[in-house]
Amino acid sequence: MHRLISQLKESTIIPLALLMITIPVAHFGYQEFSVTVKGLFSLAPYIAFTAATTLSLVYGRLRVLMTLLVLVISYWAFSTLTGPVGLSWNKFTIETVFNAITILGPLNIALFAFWAEKGSLISDLFTKTAAIAIQVFFVWLVAENHYTGVLHFFTLIFWPSMHPDWLNIAPFSFIAFIIALLAMAIRIITQPSTTNAALLSSLVILFIVSQQLLIPGYLPVFMFLAGLLLVGAIVHETFNMAFKDDLTGLPGRRALNEQLAKLGRHYTIAMMDVDHFKKFNDTYGHDIGDQVLKMVAAKIRKVTGGGKAFRYGGEEFTILFPGRDLQHTLPHLEIVREVIAGYLMRIRDEDRPEDNDEGKNMRGRKNTRIQKTQKKDSSVVSVTISIGVAQREGMNKTPEQVIKAADEALYRAKHGGRNKVST
């Protein structure tokens, strides 16, 4: 739960801050731009969309690609509606296009966020693009043939309370935005990620520009932001894939190597390893083993004393203490060891408490749980870790040599009975 909240904060904070900053730029700043700058700025969203499209194709991010297609169509249609050519469109076409974008746009963003990415990129891309093409065809059909009935239906106000005065979009559009917003909120709560935050931001941006279409700055400035957020999401997630361990969320070996290269002349390194983990896996299975590794990583991540945790590989972890000597790190490592040894983990099964407080109470009743574990309830488990520590000194001059010394200390901890810190 704690990790979910921090992931949620991590993925939404930047888009939220950028949305806030963009409001005054679109509302006041844009008016100060010269005509040339305004003209150039109208191209800015297309530049950001092109960059995001290229990255989506290179990294196979179809959900982002489909959202981009919705944004490109919306931006092109909205800028045509509000531009000089749009004025020659008849009123019926203008209303049809505006209503189509504001009803279908949000629903499509939500749809593509949920529509699983399956098969090859090309066939998936083909199916999803066909879904958009069919919609575009129907909109064209309505606009061409002046199906006033359809348009009239979509602008009907069923519930006056659902259509407040400040709303500049049709009632059906408002409902579409609410449905899409709820769906995207569920999506980001269940799967907090930078991409989902960027998709949610695209939806919010589509709402803002639909609402403020007649204020000149909003459309290019906010659409540019949408493109930038999608570019940022792909770059951020690709970076995470390379540097973060997927199972535990800790920085991985590549990140560790980068940090090792930056260390100064004064540091301590601790290597740690889960005790008898092979036996644990054999007894409880690999999936439960994974859950335990996640728990161990969560505890190691909280190390105090200036330590930085990494997953070294398998059931091995590393903590770097830049600028700290060995004696300083020992009490902090003892805390990590004790916390893990004292933690009774309830295995995720049907009985696992959904409620976090219940889980805490259960852990509080430690002695009863241990007895229960030994007698009949095999759904509560615990593990210990052994830790080896070494600092940069004497013959151990390079990070590799210090890691080797810490590994040797870890070997001594294992042979000294495990569940201990050795130097």
Ligand SMILES: Nc1nc2c(ncn2[C@@H]2O[C@H](COP(=O)(O)OP(=O)(O)OP(=O)(O)O)[C@@H](O)[C@H]2O)c(=O)[nH]1
């Ligand atoms: N579930 C799970 N197991 C893993 C993972 N990575 C490594 N392991 C297992 O960790 C075990 C490591 O076993 P060993 O290196 O023999 O050491 P050990 O059993 O922990 O014994 P000691 O280190 O001597 O206490 C192996 O069974 C690996 O399959 C992982 O990501 N998930």
